[in-house]
Amino acid sequence: MTNQRxxxxxxxxxxxxxxxxxxxxxxxxxxxxxxxxQGTDINCEGLIAxxxxxxLHTHLREPGFEQSETILTGSRAAAKGGFTAVHAMANTSPVxxxxxxxxxxFALGQAAGYVHVQPIGAVTSNLEGKQLxxxxxxxxxxxxxxxxxxxxxxxxxxxxxxxxxEYVKAFGGVIAQHAQDPNLTVNAQMNEGALSFELGLTGWPxxxxxxxxxxxxxxAEHVGSRLHICHVSTAGxxxxxxxxxxxxxxxxxxxxxxxxxLTEDLVKDYNPIFKVNPPLRTExxxxxxxxxVADGTIDIVATDHAPxxxxxxxxxxxxxxxGMIGLETAAAVVQTTLIETGLxxxxxxxxxxxxxxxxxxxxxxxxxxxxxxxxxxxxFIDPTARVIVGPESESKSRNNPYxxxxxxxxxxxxxxxxxxxxxxxxxxxxxxx
Amino acid sequence: xxxxxxxxDLSRDAAIDxxxxxxxxxxxxxxxxxxxxxxxxxxxxxxxxxxxTRTRISFELAARRLSADVINFSAKGSSVSKGESLKxxxxxLEAMGVEALIVRHNHSGAVNTIANSDWSKxxxxxxxxxxxxxxxxxxxxALTIRQRVSGIEHNGDLTGxxxxxxxDILHSRVAxxxxxxxxxxxxxxxxxxxxxxxxxxxxxxxxxxxxxxxxALSQKFDVVMMLRIQSERxxxxxMPNSSEYSFGWGLGDTRFSKLNxxxxxxxxxxxxxxxxxxxxxxxxxxxxxxDQVTNGVAVRMAVLYKLLAQEKKND
Numbered sequence: 158m159t160n161q162r163x164x165x166x167x168x169x170x171x172x173x174x175x176x177x178x179x180x181x182x183x184x185x186x187x188x189x190x191x192x193x194x195q196g197t198d199i200n201c202e203g204l205i206a207x208x209x210x211x212x213l214h215t216h217l218r219e220p221g222f223e224q225s226e227t228i229l230t231g232s233r234a235a236a237k238g239g240f241t242a243v244h245a246m247a248n249t250s251p252v253x254x255x256x257x258x259x260x261x262x263f264a265l266g267q268a269a270g271y272v273h274v275q276p277i278g279a280v281t282s283n284l285e286g287k288q289l290x291x292x293x294x295x296x297x298x299x300x301x302x303x304x305x306x307x308x309x310x311x312x313x314x315x316x317x318x319x320x321x322x323e324y325v326k327a328f329g330g331v332i333a334q335h336a337q338d339p340n341l342t343v344n345a346q347m348n349e350g351a352l353s354f355e356l357g358l359t360g361w362p363x364x365x366x367x368x369x370x371x372x373x374x375x376x377a378e379h380v381g382s383r384l385h386i387c388h389v390s391t392a393g394x395x396x397x398x399x400x401x402x403x404x405x406x407x408x409x410x411x412x413x414x415x416x417x418x419l420t421e422d423l424v425k426d427y428n429p430i431f432k433v434n435p436p437l438r439t440e441x442x443x444x445x446x447x448x449x450v451a452d453g454t455i456d457i458v459a460t461d462h463a464p465x466x467x468x469x470x471x472x473x474x475x476x477x478x479x480g481m482i483g484l485e486t487a488a489a490v491v492q493t494t495l496i497e498t499g500l501x502x503x504x505x506x507x508x509x510x511x512x513x514x515x516x517x518x519x520x521x522x523x524x525x526x527x528x529x530x531x532x533x534x535x536x537f538i539d540p541t542a543r544v545i546v547g548p549e550s551e552s553k554s555r556n557n558p559y560x561x562x563x564x565x566x567x568x569x570x571x572x573x574x575x576x577x578x579x580x581x582x583x584x585x586x587x588x589x590x
Numbered sequence: 591x592x593x594x595x596x597x598x599d600l601s602r603d604a605a606i607d608x609x610x611x612x613x614x615x616x617x618x619x620x621x622x623x624x625x626x627x628x629x630x631x632x633x634x635x636x637x638x639x640x641x642x643t644r645t646r647i648s649f650e651l652a653a654r655r656l657s658a659d660v661i662n663f664s665a666k667g668s669s670v671s672k673g674e675s676l677k678x679x680x681x682x683l684e685a686m687g688v689e690a691l692i693v694r695h696n697h698s699g700a701v702n703t704i705a706n707s708d709w710s711k712x713x714x715x716x717x718x719x720x721x722x723x724x725x726x727x728x729x730x731x732a733l734t735i736r737q738r739v740s741g742i743e744h745n746g747d748l749t750g751x752x753x754x755x756x757x758d759i760l761h762s763r764v765a766x767x768x769x770x771x772x773x774x775x776x777x778x779x780x781x782x783x784x785x786x787x788x789x790x791x792x793x794x795x796x797x798x799x800x801x802x803x804x805x806a807l808s809q810k811f812d813v814v815m816m817l818r819i820q821s822e823r824x825x826x827x828x829m830p831n832s833s834e835y836s837f838g839w840g841l842g843d844t845r846f847s848k849l850n851x852x853x854x855x856x857x858x859x860x861x862x863x864x865x866x867x868x869x870x871x872x873x874x875x876x877x878x879x880x881d882q883v884t885n886g887v888a889v890r891m892a893v894l895y896k897l898l899a900q901e902k903k904n905d
Contacts, residue, residue: 343826350791351789351791351794353789354760354766354789354791354792354795355766355795356698356699356722357698357699357719357720357721357722357723357763357766358698358699358720358721358722359721426702426706427698427699427700427702427703427706428706468675471675471677471707472675472676472677472703473676473695473697473699473700473703474697474698474699474700474703475696475697475698475699475700475720476676476697
């Protein structure tokens with residue numbers, strides 16, 4: 158980071174205003190129609206300038222599964238996708254259920270230097286769903302954990318869920334629930350319906366998600382706590398969350414990019430690239446989820462970026478790992494499915510991919526309005542670009558479900574704390590000493 | 591058609607051709623010397639990742655009667671039990687020059703995974719994949735019905751016939767393949783099962799659903815096909831217990847005695863005698879259970895001949 162000035166010229170803000178943005182050090186120095194300042198000019202005509210994107214749901218796999226992803230490679234993929242902050246899920250090995258592990262993840266994120274890596278702590282020790290993890294210690298650690306999740310597994314025990322919700326309230330934490338009744342989804346492989354019967358694959362019924370969400374919003378209401386629902390995938394879940402919000406329950410919800418664009422039909426050739434948890438659903442669900450983002454029932458889009466080695470996808474469908482990568486394509490999928498369809502505008506885009514996820518987590522330097530004095534975490538998108546998704550990726554894994562698909566929009570520049578991580582579509586080498 | 595993975599791979603005419611070819615193979619099977627030179631010098635592998643005796647030996651006999659070299663690979667005692675991946679197993683057999691893979695696998699779609707991969711150029715024949723399909727079983731059932739039920743027009747199909755399939759429709763690969771094939775051939779196919787063992791979307795796949803077997807049997811079916819009930823279904827709350835299953839959906843002596851004497855009784859085997867079918871029913875004159883076994887060899891000869899001798903020639 159130098160103290161030289163960078164001036165982004167003629168960028169369009171989410172609200173449509175065209176401005177110059179001057180950055181010095183790690184902060185925005187000035188923002189205005191035509192800034193009379195000297196520095197390195199970056200021509201941003203035709204580009205949309207947004208607050209750096211924030212992902213509330215990222216699997217970086219380190220420690221423990223470095224063959225799939227590391228904090229460095231995942232951070233680079235995030236930067237390429239326009240993100241300046243990601244939340245690293247706790248299902249690593251060892252599990253991020255102690256201050257020591259979350260501090261290590263936090264430090265590795267700082268060392269990588271591409272994005273703010275905010276660890277998520279496990280709700281229960283070793284994700285076993287039996288007893289609470291060191292939630293306060295993780296919160297008080299240098300990592301300052303505020304979001305807790307057993308993601309990958311559901312906190313299915315009602316009493317434990319109640320206690321977790323109550324316990325983290327004391328320090329402003331939030332439980333992010335992976336809503337999946339384990340008894341209803343034993344060995345489940347795909348959405349339950351006509352297709353699962355035809356293919357002979359064990360179904361993952363929608364009620365297994367909806368029943369947990371219904372229970373948890375009632376628990377959150379009962380104990381007066383904040384609840385976040387991960388990767389909502391069904392039209393029925395949307396209805397329950399809408400009802401809960403109308404009732405004044407403090408619940409937020411996320412949807413993944415893939416649940417906004419892909420449907421279960423893709424599974425019909427048993428290609429494990431399309432195996433994900435929760436599973437791809439139907440067209441009706443996709444449309445309900447899109448509408449829910451537009452009307453505010455769903456608060457954020459989060460990637461659930463889940464890298465896996467080639468081997469763990471090059472096998473029988475039933476043996477294959479669940480999950481797909483998504484950091485680099487998230488913004489384009491959201492633009493394609495929500496902006497190009499006229500469902501949302503860029504202001505809402507910025508809310509769901511930056512302001513709201515940062516607010517749920519309580520990040521201080523992300524999701525802030527683009528204004529003088531605020532952090533220089535910025536993303537510049539060329540909304541007119543049309544890109545056919547190719548196999549190249551900054552991620553260590555290639556389980557990309559969008560190969561060959563044409564998407565709207567491309568990340569042109571990403572700036573993290575005043576430093577370019579992506580410039581002119583190219584990832585930058587960061588030398589952090 | 592390169593592979594036989596699903597009944598969906600067959601048109602109505604292709605299915606009838608296979609059945610007609612199987613009739614020719616049956617004639618070979620009644621000769622003193624039961625052998626044709628059609629596949630001399632060709633190698634086929636039985637790749638069985640799941641226990642099966644009858645299907646494996648039926649395929650083995652079929653291949654041998656066509657003079658093919660047959661190797662048997664079963665997951666038990668092979669490197670699979672040491673953790674070898676499907677990919678490595680298939681590539682190993684490919685490297686040895688195997689031309690057809692007859693695959694039984696506990697995962698639905700494993701045969702599609704092999705056929706769609708670049709691991710092997712071999713012909714893939716589905717010998718039962720998970721709870722998905724078992725196409726040669728459906729073909730041998732269709733052949734058995736065609737030969738045992740009188741009054742079928744000689745256009746080779748099953749138009750006008752009424753078939754009832756009884757049992758675990760949800761998990762049965764035999765039921766899936768039969769629903770697809772018998773209806774393709776013009777039969778009306780009904781199912782009867784406890785409601786926990788039929789999918790909610792069953793209406794698209796059959797002509798009638800009866801949760802009450804006695805009501806179903808009063809409808810005078812030409813064929814009643816009983817499915818094997820797996821004991822593990824009782825443990826995962828699909829059924830209270832096996833005696834309740836027998837009471838509701840078993841073809842016991844009482845139900846058997848009320849059955850029209852022309853109604854053909856079928857079962858893909860292995861049977862749980864006294865559970866889904868009584869010995870009296872299974873061993874009766876109207877039972878076609880052993881014919882099914884006999885026809886299995888002929889049908890599998892026809893499939894091997896079609897895929898290895900006829901289709902390959904056209905490449």
